[in-house]
Amino acid sequence: MAAVAAVAPLLATHALRRTFGGLVAVRSVDFRLDRGEIRSIIGPNGAGKTTLLGIICGRIPPTSGRVVFNGRDITALRAYERVALGIVYTFQIISIYKRLTVYENVALAAERRLMRTPLDHLVAVRLPVAEQVEGALDEVGLRGTASRIAGSLPYGHQRLLEVAMALAAGPEVLALDEPTQGLAPDEIASLCALIRRMSATITILLVEHNMQVVLELSRRITVMDRGAIIAEGSPREIEANPDVRRVYLGL
Amino acid sequence: MTGQRGRPVLALHVAVVLLLLGLQFVVSPFQHGMLARIMVLAAFAVGYNVLLGYTGLMSLGHAMFFAAGMYATGLTVFYVGAGPVDGFLIGLGAGVVLSAAMGLIVLRTTGVSFLIVTMMFAQVFYLTTLYFNRITGGDQGLILTGHLHPLRLGALQLPFADPAVKYNVALAVFGLCFLLSLWLTASPAGRVLVAVRENEDRTTMLGFNTFTYKLLALVISGGISGMAGSAYTLLFSYVGSSFASILYSIYPLLWTLVGGSGTTIGPLVGTALMTYVVDITSGVTPGYLIVVGVVLVVIILKFPSGIVGGIRARWLPWLP
Amino acid sequence: MSLEGHLVLALLEGLVSSLVVALTALGLSLVFGVMRIVNVAHGEFFMLGAVITWYVSTAAGSFLPALIVAPLAVGALALVINRVVLRPIRYDPAATIVATIGLLYIIQQLVLTIYGPYARPVVPPFYFRVDLPWFGYSGYKLVVAGVAALLLVATWLLVTKTTLGLYMRATQQDRETALAFGVPVDRIYASAFALGAVLAALAGVLVVPEQQAHYLMGLDALLLSFMVVIIGGLGSLPGTVAAAFLIGMTDGVVSVFFSPTLARIIASGLVALVLVWRSGGLFGDAAA
Numbered sequence: 001m002a003a004v005a006a007v008a009p010l011l012a013t014h015a016l017r018r019t020f021g022g023l024v025a026v027r028s029v030d031f032r033l034d035r036g037e038i039r040s041i042i043g044p045n046g047a048g049k050t051t052l053l054g055i056i057c058g059r060i061p062p063t064s065g066r067v068v069f070n071g072r073d074i075t076a077l078r079a080y081e082r083v084a085l086g087i088v089y090t091f092q093i094i095s096i097y098k099r100l101t102v103y104e105n106v107a108l109a110a111e112r113r114l115m116r117t118p119l120d121h122l123v124a125v126r127l128p129v130a131e132q133v134e135g136a137l138d139e140v141g142l143r144g145t146a147s148r149i150a151g152s153l154p155y156g157h158q159r160l161l162e163v164a165m166a167l168a169a170g171p172e173v174l175a176l177d178e179p180t181q182g183l184a185p186d187e188i189a190s191l192c193a194l195i196r197r198m199s200a201t202i203t204i205l206l207v208e209h210n211m212q213v214v215l216e217l218s219r220r221i222t223v224m225d226r227g228a229i230i231a232e233g234s235p236r237e238i239e240a241n242p243d244v245r246r247v248y249l250g251l
Numbered sequence: 252m253t254g255q256r257g258r259p260v261l262a263l264h265v266a267v268v269l270l271l272l273g274l275q276f277v278v279s280p281f282q283h284g285m286l287a288r289i290m291v292l293a294a295f296a297v298g299y300n301v302l303l304g305y306t307g308l309m310s311l312g313h314a315m316f317f318a319a320g321m322y323a324t325g326l327t328v329f330y331v332g333a334g335p336v337d338g339f340l341i342g343l344g345a346g347v348v349l350s351a352a353m354g355l356i357v358l359r360t361t362g363v364s365f366l367i368v369t370m371m372f373a374q375v376f377y378l379t380t381l382y383f384n385r386i387t388g389g390d391q392g393l394i395l396t397g398h399l400h401p402l403r404l405g406a407l408q409l410p411f412a413d414p415a416v417k418y419n420v421a422l423a424v425f426g427l428c429f430l431l432s433l434w435l436t437a438s439p440a441g442r443v444l445v446a447v448r449e450n451e452d453r454t455t456m457l458g459f460n461t462f463t464y465k466l467l468a469l470v471i472s473g474g475i476s477g478m479a480g481s482a483y484t485l486l487f488s489y490v491g492s493s494f495a496s497i498l499y500s501i502y503p504l505l506w507t508l509v510g511g512s513g514t515t516i517g518p519l520v521g522t523a524l525m526t527y528v529v530d531i532t533s534g535v536t537p538g539y540l541i542v543v544g545v546v547l548v549v550i551i552l553k554f555p556s557g558i559v560g561g562i563r564a565r566w567l568p569w570l571p
Numbered sequence: 572m573s574l575e576g577h578l579v580l581a582l583l584e585g586l587v588s589s590l591v592v593a594l595t596a597l598g599l600s601l602v603f604g605v606m607r608i609v610n611v612a613h614g615e616f617f618m619l620g621a622v623i624t625w626y627v628s629t630a631a632g633s634f635l636p637a638l639i640v641a642p643l644a645v646g647a648l649a650l651v652i653n654r655v656v657l658r659p660i661r662y663d664p665a666a667t668i669v670a671t672i673g674l675l676y677i678i679q680q681l682v683l684t685i686y687g688p689y690a691r692p693v694v695p696p697f698y699f700r701v702d703l704p705w706f707g708y709s710g711y712k713l714v715v716a717g718v719a720a721l722l723l724v725a726t727w728l729l730v731t732k733t734t735l736g737l738y739m740r741a742t743q744q745d746r747e748t749a750l751a752f753g754v755p756v757d758r759i760y761a762s763a764f765a766l767g768a769v770l771a772a773l774a775g776v777l778v779v780p781e782q783q784a785h786y787l788m789g790l791d792a793l794l795l796s797f798m799v800v801i802i803g804g805l806g807s808l809p810g811t812v813a814a815a816f817l818i819g820m821t822d823g824v825v826s827v828f829f830s831p832t833l834a835r836i837i838a839s840g841l842v843a844l845v846l847v848w849r850s851g852g853l854f855g856d857a858a859a
Contacts, residue, residue, distance in 0.1 A: 057456075059456075078460075079455055079456060080455050080456070080457075080458050080459055080460050080461070081458075081460075083456065083457060083458030084458050088456075089456055091452075091453075091456070095450060095452060095453045095456075096450070096453065097446060097449045097450050097453065098449075098450075099449060100445075100446075100449060104442075108442065108443070108446050108454075108457060109457050111439055111442070112457055112458045112459060113458075114439075115439050115440075115443075120439065121438065121439050121440040121443075122438055122439075122440065123438065123439065127439055165457065169457055169458060
């Protein structure tokens with residue numbers, strides 16, 4: 001049994017619970033995320049993974065319990081406030097500005113950090129984000145696409161655009177909701193490489209169904225079933241865990 | 252949306268204002284009154300477009316902002332003897348205050364709900380002006396001539412009855428609103444508004460408090476509408492309930508959609524076109540609204556993004 | 572007349588108008604529920620029902636044929652509008668609003684041109700008085716209330732018991748799935764739109780012996796329908812009826828005791844607040 005971590009977690013939930021009418025989607029979850037790791041949350045459909053992510057990002061309010069980030073209780077903060085703190089989320093179904101250019105998509109994310117005072121909002125010139133935008137596009141592999149209309153990009157590139165936007169928003173924690181969904185094998189491989197590169201400076205929280213990706217990338221895996229965490233550990237530990245195998249394979 | 256094209260775009264807009272300035276020397280004095288009216292109503296449409304075209308919120312209640320400006324100015328001039336400048340500022344203030352108050356209530360809704368809620372509140376406003384008709388004059392309205400002092404600019408006395416004064420004051424108001432709308436599209440705040448229109452959820456998840464931005468858009472929109480209403484009353488010396496009716500909520504929607512929502516010049520084009528169509532056809536047949544209706548249906552079938560919108564799509568993609 | 576007399580009068584008036592408003596609003600609610608569009612020209616179908624009735628009763632010398640002719644004519648018009656205007660714009664909500672505003676102008680002004688600006692009476696098919704302790708009340712109005720109630724029930728049966736109704740409800744719930752299951756969504760849309768128009772027209776036919784036919788009468792009907800549909804919930808039939816009673820009764824009572832204008836102010840304000848508070852009305856689905 002590993003010693004209790006002496007370092008405070010970057011993100012933690014305490015007794016987090018969420019019900020929808022009669023359905024308990026998340027039941028008393030105590031979740032800890034350490035700085036610098038790549039953590040995957042897996043589990044069968046309806047396990048509560050997306051709900052948990054939604055509560056962490058502020059899109060869904062919990063029925064009870066707390067969310068703590070960097071030592072600060074953020075339970076009452078709304079989603080947009082959490083982004084400013086560094087919790088950035090990408091959608092399961094791609095959500096970008098289809099009619100704007102790739103540049104404008106990413107620039108918006110970057111500009112937000114520069115728009116602090118009312119005066120910043122009024123200045124009628126482009127805020128100095130060009131370098132940041134090109135940097136983010138470079139990082140995800142979309143160099144040279146800046147002037148294209150976002151909706152005209154192929155699906156896989158739109159997914160990368162979303163990641164670029166997330167990068168430009170300046171995340172400390174990046175929550176990716178099923179990012180490999182709908183991607184071709186080679187796109188999945190380059191996305192994994194990207195995630196690995198990003199994890200040098202950003203803590204990654206991943207909700208995924210693709211087990212190969214999960215086992216390859218994660219430092220630790222959290223397994224959920226029916227609203228509760230049933231197992232947590234390294235990929236090897238999880239692979240061997242009998243509870244996990246029962247839940248997934250019905251053995 | 253570009254910064255690289257900034258200079259030509261600004262030049263184009265200034266050119267439009269200068270064109271209007273020069274137009275008064277070329278057309279007959281009768282047309283002055285007509286054009287003044289068009290410019291004030293176009294300012295109203297510009298204000299409406301800030302909310303519809305740039306933020307993506309369709310309201311059927313803007314008559315209340317226009318009328319708030321109109322009544323605030325008209326009533327203070329009529330009963331308290333306020334001067335035109337004071338009256339104008341009061342009217343502008345009324346538009347701003349009312350839209351801020353409304354915004355806090357109605358911006359929780361969106362889409363069809365927003366449309367109907369704004370329509371309902373405007374209806375309340377309209378009925379209230381009728382209910383208190385002893386003060387407001389109700390449908391008959393109040394005539395301000397005799398109560399309205401001329402505009403004082405330094406040593407100059409400019410009576411509002413003079414067509415040249417009407418024209419240039421209207422032009423000044425329109426020009427101000429027009430250039431304001433251009434500034435908005437170029438500013439970071441304006442870009443956020445477009446983002447809200449395109450994908451509000453995504454905009455929230457990029458860290459923006461979309462409620463605040465929508466409120467800002469509504470206050471600018473309502474403020475400009477109030478300004479237009481105030482100007483209308485000063486220039487045409489009249490307040491009346493009809494300007495608070497649903498008709499004056501439908502008109503800016505119409506003019507903006509016909510001209511092209513989401514473009515800065517569209518509202519002017521739409522207002523001018525529809526006003527002239529109505530003017531010409533009403534001289535020909537009492538059923539002129541049929542023509543208006545047909546124009547509407549045809550435009551929405553053929554040019555779903557309005558006239559200027561169509562121009563932008565086909566030939567001039569850099570038009571804001 | 573005593574206070575209780577006034578109250579009974581107010582309640583009776585409220586009852587009659589509630590049922591008629593329910594009928595008109597039902598059409599609007601159906602169209603929004605199934606097609607997800609707002610038809611700003613809905614009130615004009617009501618007006619056309621009344622005006623066509625005038626023509627028919629003048630030509631035929633009797634009111635009764637109008638009960639068939641008017642709804643059929645208006646229904647046919649609705650089908651044409653659906654085909655020529657609504658389908659090409661693919662039922663886009665914003666475009667539909669603009670297009671139906673245009674149609675409102677066209678229909679209203681055509682009637683103005685052909686029928687004229689005057690309100691004209693229509694002779695009721697029968698006349699009898701119901702004598703109450705406080706006043707005599709028009710028997711025709713009571714019959715109107717009864718017929719309206721019957722039509723409401725008939726519509727409810729149509730929607731819940733027939734295949735057409737099933738298809739409509741399926742399309743309302745989930746258009747994509749309905750399409751996938753082979754529901755002829757285009758024809759359902761046309762039927763819903765026509766049915767909505769027919770209901771409004773019938774309401775117009777029923778009230779015209781009491782109210783007189785006038786080319787502007789559609790606007791009031793439209794606003795009332797909007798109010799009812801909002802409070803009752805866009806797309807909810809029982810909600811529409813309940814809201815119609817709420818609005819109709821309030822309107823009736825306040826009108827009799829205070830002033831009609833005040834009644835409308837209160838009603839409009841109430842509607843707006845309800846919509847802000849519950850973005851789907853009191854009964855409807857929250858996706859508005």
